[in-house]
Amino acid sequence: MAIRLEPVDVVLVGFGWTASIIAQELTEEGLQVLALERGVDRATVPDFATTHVQDELKYAMRMGMFQAPVRETLTFRNSRDQTALPMRTLGSFRPGAGVGGAGVHWNGQTWRFLPADFEIRSHVEARYGAGFIPPDMTLQDWGVTYDELEPYYDRFEYLCGVSGKAGNLNGTVQAEGNPFEGRRTRDYPLPPLERSAGTLLFDKAARELGYKPFAAPAANASRPYLNPLGVQMGQCTYCGFCEWFGCGNYSKASPQSTILPVLLKKDNFSYRTGCDVTRVKMDAAGKKARGVIYVDLEGREYEQPAELVILCAFAQHNVHLLLLSGIGQPYDPATNTGVTGRNYAYQITSSVDVFVDEIMNPYMGAGALGQAIDEFNGDNFDHGPEGFIGGGYIALWTTGGRPILQHHLPKGTPTWGGGWKKAMAENYLKSVSISTHGSVMSYRGCYLDLDPTYRDYYGNPLLRLTFDFQKNEHAMSDYLTEKAALIAKAMNPRSINIKKRQGHYSIVPYQTTHNTGGAVMGDDPRTSVVNRYLQCWDAPNVFVVGASAFPQNAGYNPTGTVGALAYWATDAIRTQYLANPGPLVRT
Amino acid sequence: MALPAVLALPACTRTRAEPAKVSRVFFTAVEQRFIMAATARLIPGDAKDPGAVEAGVPFFIDLQLAGPYGRADRWYMQGPWAAGAEQQGYQTSKTPAQLYRNAIGNIDAHCRRAYGAPFADMPIEEQEAVLHGLEDGKIELPDVPAKAFFAILWQNTQEGFLSDPMYGGNRDFAGWKLIGFPGPRYNYVREISQYGQPYDLPPVGLLGRDGRRLPA
Numbered sequence: 001m002a003i004r005l006e007p008v009d010v011v012l013v014g015f016g017w018t019a020s021i022i023a024q025e026l027t028e029e030g031l032q033v034l035a036l037e038r039g040v041d042r043a044t045v046p047d048f049a050t051t052h053v054q055d056e057l058k059y060a061m062r063m064g065m066f067q068a069p070v071r072e073t074l075t076f077r078n079s080r081d082q083t084a085l086p087m088r089t090l091g092s093f094r095p096g097a098g099v100g101g102a103g104v105h106w107n108g109q110t111w112r113f114l115p116a117d118f119e120i121r122s123h124v125e126a127r128y129g130a131g132f133i134p135p136d137m138t139l140q141d142w143g144v145t146y147d148e149l150e151p152y153y154d155r156f157e158y159l160c161g162v163s164g165k166a167g168n169l170n171g172t173v174q175a176e177g178n179p180f181e182g183r184r185t186r187d188y189p190l191p192p193l194e195r196s197a198g199t200l201l202f203d204k205a206a207r208e209l210g211y212k213p214f215a216a217p218a219a220n221a222s223r224p225y226l227n228p229l230g231v232q233m234g235q236c237t238y239c240g241f242c243e244w245f246g247c248g249n250y251s252k253a254s255p256q257s258t259i260l261p262v263l264l265k266k267d268n269f270s271y272r273t274g275c276d277v278t279r280v281k282m283d284a285a286g287k288k289a290r291g292v293i294y295v296d297l298e299g300r301e302y303e304q305p306a307e308l309v310i311l312c313a314f315a316q317h318n319v320h321l322l323l324l325s326g327i328g329q330p331y332d333p334a335t336n337t338g339v340t341g342r343n344y345a346y347q348i349t350s351s352v353d354v355f356v357d358e359i360m361n362p363y364m365g366a367g368a369l370g371q372a373i374d375e376f377n378g379d380n381f382d383h384g385p386e387g388f389i390g391g392g393y394i395a396l397w398t399t400g401g402r403p404i405l406q407h408h409l410p411k412g413t414p415t416w417g418g419g420w421k422k423a424m425a426e427n428y429l430k431s432v433s434i435s436t437h438g439s440v441m442s443y444r445g446c447y448l449d450l451d452p453t454y455r456d457y458y459g460n461p462l463l464r465l466t467f468d469f470q471k472n473e474h475a476m477s478d479y480l481t482e483k484a485a486l487i488a489k490a491m492n493p494r495s496i497n498i499k500k501r502q503g504h505y506s507i508v509p510y511q512t513t514h515n516t517g518g519a520v521m522g523d524d525p526r527t528s529v530v531n532r533y534l535q536c537w538d539a540p541n542v543f544v545v546g547a548s549a550f551p552q553n554a555g556y557n558p559t560g561t562v563g564a565l566a567y568w569a570t571d572a573i574r575t576q577y578l579a580n581p582g583p584l585v586r587t
Numbered sequence: 588m589a590l591p592a593v594l595a596l597p598a599c600t601r602t603r604a605e606p607a608k609v610s611r612v613f614f615t616a617v618e619q620r621f622i623m624a625a626t627a628r629l630i631p632g633d634a635k636d637p638g639a640v641e642a643g644v645p646f647f648i649d650l651q652l653a654g655p656y657g658r659a660d661r662w663y664m665q666g667p668w669a670a671g672a673e674q675q676g677y678q679t680s681k682t683p684a685q686l687y688r689n690a691i692g693n694i695d696a697h698c699r700r701a702y703g704a705p706f707a708d709m710p711i712e713e714q715e716a717v718l719h720g721l722e723d724g725k726i727e728l729p730d731v732p733a734k735a736f737f738a739i740l741w742q743n744t745q746e747g748f749l750s751d752p753m754y755g756g757n758r759d760f761a762g763w764k765l766i767g768f769p770g771p772r773y774n775y776v777r778e779i780s781q782y783g784q785p786y787d788l789p790p791v792g793l794l795g796r797d798g799r800r801l802p803a
Contacts, residue, residue, distance in 0.1 A: 055750075083669065083671075086663045086665070088676065089676065197782045237775065237776050358783050361779075363775075416628075416722075417629065425766060429766070453667065455665070506676075507676050
């Protein structure tokens with residue numbers, strides 16, 4: 001029997017980026033806010049100190065900051081005719097665990113999606129005709145526009161101290177910025193990071209080919225920065241240990257380096273770690289949440305009553321909780337009905353390794369130190385002759401040069417032995433890699449549901465992921481990779497190694513932790529779990545925040561949009577919901 | 588403070604004890620011979636140009652297998668078990684430590700049958716042929732998937748060669764010196780824009796310039 005605790009106004013499931021933003025905002029309204037985090041407590045000092053955090057074995061290979069599959073994982077298959085099997089170790093994607101969530105171990109690549117991305121079905125139909133969209137592609141508009149989100153993107157970028165250069169200030173294109181981006185009302189809070197040797201080579205080659213390369217937006221502070229909450233960040237030192245590591249220098253934006261110093265001082269905020277939320281507790285009619293059920297590390301079960309329940313866990317966990325709690329009709333691909341678990345998407349990536357004669361010093365880097373072009377993202381080019389939908393950016397990132405995972409070897413190098421050793425010695429300092437980062441559309445056959453066989457630590461069914469790369473995505477990714485190879489060739493290399501993403505999606509090699517959908521937002525309750533304010537259609541006092549709301553995935557890293565949506569939804573709660581709790585959208 | 592006379596003898600020029608060259612926390616003596624031989628093929632070396640053995644990789648792997656990694660403490664290890672497709676990843680009920688133990692026994696048995704000697708006693712060319720056979724899945728082992736074992740052996744070998752020396756491998760920064768990685772350093776604010784310039788400070792580890800796992 002669950003131990004019943006004292007009620008709070010708001011309970012947040014998870015304590016990463018979105019929970020930190022929402023907690024900071026809702027405590028300003030005087031509400032009692034509680035965050036429940038499954039992982040451990042973590043602070044910049046001592047947990048991310050540079051005296052020990054730059055440890056590739058512990059954090060990258062042994063995955064010290066990620067969720068442990070022993071407690072929570074999912075099952076995976078490429079298609080409905082296969083039997084899904086458990087993801088026994090992490091590979092393709094690496095959700096975080098612990099205070100700060102994946103906001104601790106991300107790289108800081110902080111993009112805005114394109115205006116057309118938010119209205120993709122309308123946009124594609126208007127430009128290319130409805131017949132251009134394959135019948136099994138379940139593309140849909142978001143229910144929110146870029147212009148509506150712009151002020152909230154701005155808030156997240158100023159919270160994080162993003163380093164970059166505007167490309168479109170109030171409709172005027174700016175030199176050295178991304179000319180394809182949506183209109184922004186002011187420039188980034190900080191100038192771009194210093195350029196690495198590799199990014200300069202890329203920039204020169206891309207310009208020669210007629211592209212307009214720009215410094216990718218980075219939540220790695222290029223200068224000391226005081227954010228609007230009064231939290232001080234330090235200048236990035238280019239130590240090259242961002243992705244999968246915490247930042248000990250207060251330079252990479254994370255909940256710890258931007259919000260928690262203010263939030264944790266508030267009397268009306270509290271958090272508990274080691275708490276696995278297993279259910280949203282619904283009332284008898286199933287129309288209103290009464291709170292959540294969670295289990296602590298000693299296996300004791302608690303009921304935490306709350307007026308408002310906000311799911312702020314990683315995208316897949318939000319969907320898992322909704323399915324376990326019976327919120328929203330589970331999606332059925334056979335009939336294409338139901339909503340919960342519908343429209344799971346991901347990211348399709350590829351790379352071109354470039355071997356040069358000069359020393360690149362790849363270990364001097366930062367997680368979002370990159371030079372990119374956006375000519376082939378979204379609908380920035382005419383898709384008519386290409387016959388596919390979507391796109392992505394092409395970038396050269398100098399995230400770091402960790403020896404085990406971040407070395408590049410020329411094509412044909414023996415996989416081990418003396419030839420491998422010789423190639424390591426000859427190429428580590430003299431190689432860089434161009435990556436492509438492509439969108440993934442949503443499909444009838446790509447979804448999340450509950451596994452019929454495998455169970456988690458608590459005996460609950462695991463989430464089941466059914467996903468594969470489709471023809472559209474392969475065509476788009478191949479197109480991007482060919483463009484990237486042309487830039488690589490213009491970099492005057494000794495050799496290049498083109499690594500297309502081919503065949504079925506595999507859960508084994510790391511690709512990105514950009515898992516999206518399953519609790520998507522929209523204007524129609526028949527095709528979305530949450531409305532445009534991320535409020536559940538079926539339970540108005542439940543909000544579901546995160547990349548789970550993306551109806552399909554765009555060609556950018558998701559965190560900028562996740563941050564913007566968190567501010568957007570919280571603003572709706574503050575200005576509309578609190579005065580009049582109930583559905584914010586009537587159907 | 589005066590040192591005891593015996594420590595002040597001129598013959599005792601080393602100021603610190605050398606760390607152990609080998610450990611056998613997990614491996615049996617027979618298993619250790621296999622690991623020494625196999626890692627020597629994967630990253631060959633000698634005293635002047637250190638490879639896996641000179642860099643302490645067998646020592647590193649032994650300690651890893653004896654700990655939480657070897658026990659698969661973080662992995663989901665509930666059944667039912669099925670082979671699955673390659674895209675579905677590791678689907679073997681064995682932990683890394685169990686995988687090594689079974690695989691080494693199986694490989695030595697294979698080598699005795701096919702070559703008349705355990706792996707460690709075979710000529711280099713034959714050892715390389717066996718490793719290629721495991722890598723390509725052309726040699727099948729009765730108790731474990733050969734390809735899965737080779738993948739994990741090669742991964743752990745690279746880890747031991749290229750991770751921080753405090754874990755027992757990468758001895759004297761052998762791996763980092765080979766490629767030119769200066770170790771986990773805190774600050775390149777000045778150096779990042781010195782394009783094309785070599786960075787010439789010597790490697791440093793998380794335990795300092797010495798980099799050793801055990802304090803002397």
